Amino acid sequence: MEGEPTRIMMGVNESTIKGYPHASISSRGAFEWTLQKIVRSNTSGFKLLFLHVQVTDEDGFDDMDSIYASPEDFKNLNHRDRAKGLHLLEHFVTRCHEIGISCEAWIKKGDPKEVICHEVKRVQPDFLVVGSRGLGPFQRVFVGTVSEFCAKHAECPVLTIKRRADETPQDPVDD
Amino acid sequence: MEGEPTRIMMGVNESTIKGYPHASISSRGAFEWTLQKIVRSNTSGFKLLFLHVQVTDEDGFDDMDSIYASPEDFKNLNHRDRAKGLHLLEHFVTRCHEIGISCEAWIKKGDPKEVICHEVKRVQPDFLVVGSRGLGPFQRVFVGTVSEFCAKHAECPVLTIKRRADETPQDPVDD
Numbered sequence: 512m513e514g515e516p517t518r519i520m521m522g523v524n525e526s527t528i529k530g531y532p533h534a535s536i537s538s539r540g541a542f543e544w545t546l547q548k549i550v551r552s553n554t555s556g557f558k559l560l561f562l563h564v565q566v567t568d569e570d571g572f573d574d575m576d577s578i579y580a581s582p583e584d585f586k587n588l589n590h591r592d593r594a595k596g597l598h599l600l601e602h603f604v605t606r607c608h609e610i611g612i613s614c615e616a617w618i619k620k621g622d623p624k625e626v627i628c629h630e631v632k633r634v635q636p637d638f639l640v641v642g643s644r645g646l647g648p649f650q651r652v653f654v655g656t657v658s659e660f661c662a663k664h665a666e667c668p669v670l671t672i673k674r675r676a677d678e679t680p681q682d683p684v685d686d
Numbered sequence: 687m688e689g690e691p692t693r694i695m696m697g698v699n700e701s702t703i704k705g706y707p708h709a710s711i712s713s714r715g716a717f718e719w720t721l722q723k724i725v726r727s728n729t730s731g732f733k734l735l736f737l738h739v740q741v742t743d744e745d746g747f748d749d750m751d752s753i754y755a756s757p758e759d760f761k762n763l764n765h766r767d768r769a770k771g772l773h774l775l776e777h778f779v780t781r782c783h784e785i786g787i788s789c790e791a792w793i794k795k796g797d798p799k800e801v802i803c804h805e806v807k808r809v810q811p812d813f814l815v816v817g818s819r820g821l822g823p824f825q826r827v828f829v830g831t832v833s834e835f836c837a838k839h840a841e842c843p844v845l846t847i848k849r850r851a852d853e854t855p856q857d858p859v860d861d
Binding site for chain 2: 517548551658669673
């Protein structure tokens with residue numbers, strides 16, 4: 512007598528370690544926390560919707576090790592971006608299958624905060640989970656984070672999961 | 687094999703209808719939403735912790751219909767405030783007993799956003815639920831809401847539940 516499962520949308524992003532496409536610490540933390548504290552043993556009561564937004568770089572030259580000399584090079588780049596995104600989502604989908612919780616995953620391109628809110632409007636999940644790096648009070652003043660924007664603007668309840676201080680990598684490049 | 691229940695703290699406040707102490711639309715909405723979308727049929731997996739913060743009015747004269755002429759008058763006022771707060775919490779505790787979900791409820795005085803974050807630190811819930819009136823973009827600029835403050839500063843994940851536009855009362859005094 513549970514009716515339709517609760518549909519949880521999760522915004523997931525990549526770690527910034529160069530050349531190593533896996534989920535960020537905050538994305539993995541938010542996912543595992545949601546399983547442990549919300550889903551618990553009630554796997555049939557929930558469905559997870561993973562959205563990965565790939566940031567579009569306006570000038571297209573964020574990968575400084577590569578040389579782009581022809582339109583074909585850009586096509587390959589798009590191919591590689593897509594492969595990286597799929598690899599990221601594979602982590603979450605695999606975990607869901609292990610646990611026996613149904614899920615969907617997809618990739619969009621654009622400004623993460625705008626795309627997430629747009630996808631909420633389109634997909635209409637019951638709520639949205641966003642991980643946050645948990646910046647200090649000084650950084651907060653200058654950084655309008657994705658999580659803050661979504662908590663204000665997304666047309667559904669928003670669960671913001673800050674990373675604990677002891678989960679912050681020593682080197683920010685490993686974030 | 688579920689282990690300890692997930693402890694959900696909920697900040698609940700009063701409707702501003704004068705002389706009618708019941709829970710605000712956003713508090714009741716956030717509570718019912720949490721039961722329906724998070725707890726679902728798994729009542730033994732969760733425990734609800736209701737915190738009601740009574741705003742301390744600095745000059746002590748928010749109730750303009752009354753005359754305070756002696757220390758005794760203030761004592762009665764405190765008594766009445768306390769009765770109103772208990773009446774508010776009774777609504778939530780009664781609902782929990784009906785459903786069979788364990789709960790606790792308590793009252794604190796002070797600035798709601800500060801007190802909620804302080805109580806999170808003390809009680810260490812798994813997450814905090816805060817309802818929000820869902821102010822429009824114009825109002826947002828000037829109003830630092832309790833929900834926004836808590837999403838940033840509370841030392842636990844925070845679920846922000848905005849009221850839907852169609853739940854906004856026509857007369858703001860009924861809010």
